[in-house]
Amino acid sequence: MPDDEVERILVVVAHPDDADFGAAGTIASWTNAGIEVTLLCCTHGEQGAQPDADIAAIPALREGEQRAASAELGVTDVRFLDGFRDGWLEPSFDLQREIVRVIREVRPQRVLTQSPERWYERLMASHPDHLAAGEATVRACYPAAENPFAWPELGLDFWKVGEIWLMAHPTADHPIDTTEFFDRKVAALRRHASQTGHRADLEDMLLVFGQSIAERFGLPAGTTAEAYGIVPVNRR
Ligand SMILES: [Zn+2]
Secondary structure (H helix, E strand, O other): OOHHHOOEEEEEEOOOOHHHHHHHHHHHHHHHOOOEEEEEEOOOOOOOOOOOOOHHHHHHHHHHHHHHHHHHOOOOEEEEOOOOOOOOOOOOHHHHHHHHHHHHHHOOOEEEEEOOOOOHHHHHHHOHHHHHHHHHHHHHHHHHOOOOOOOHHHOOOOOOOOEEEEEOOOOOOEEEEOHHHHHHHHHHHHOOHHHHOOOOOHHHHHHHHHHHHHHHOOOOOOOOEEEEEEEEOOOO
């Protein structure tokens, strides 16, 4: 689906910072093209704290960091689900229902989420919560969101998602050249200070990571990229 057929995109991830590590450059390219992007985090990432952190303060801290990071990418509609515990995410019917609710509210042509399939070569990208968020989102896109008899109690019209983009997918075959937006990716990730503040090498790490993806897909030397598996659902 070409970007000019896309008006709205919904990004669904398990934790604050997931969308920015995996897709900040791509998201910035979309908002730069005038596409509205909504971010939905399924948890507040309260297990992602340094050992000396005040654990009770983490959810609000990470929500604030995510809102600031998304603002760096031109995303102002940032939503959090309540009631789903970091580290315990499952593709439950409760989670599917809440994602269906947001799909039917946002009415996105494209949904970006985390791969439900584990990528053994990069196990940290396949955190169990990521697999759960991806699985629940794929199930929410098809068949639930588009079936008027699924979750009628939400009181929202059904919606057909056009396609799903999967981050950290083991057989990703769709690279996006994000070189132009690399600085914004770095800026977004610096906003997640509770996660990245201790990393003096953050920019270098992101550069090496982005360049390795570009190299894998034969893009010119020096470029950076992010890569996806794309699943057609309802294309025109
Ligand atoms: Zn995560």
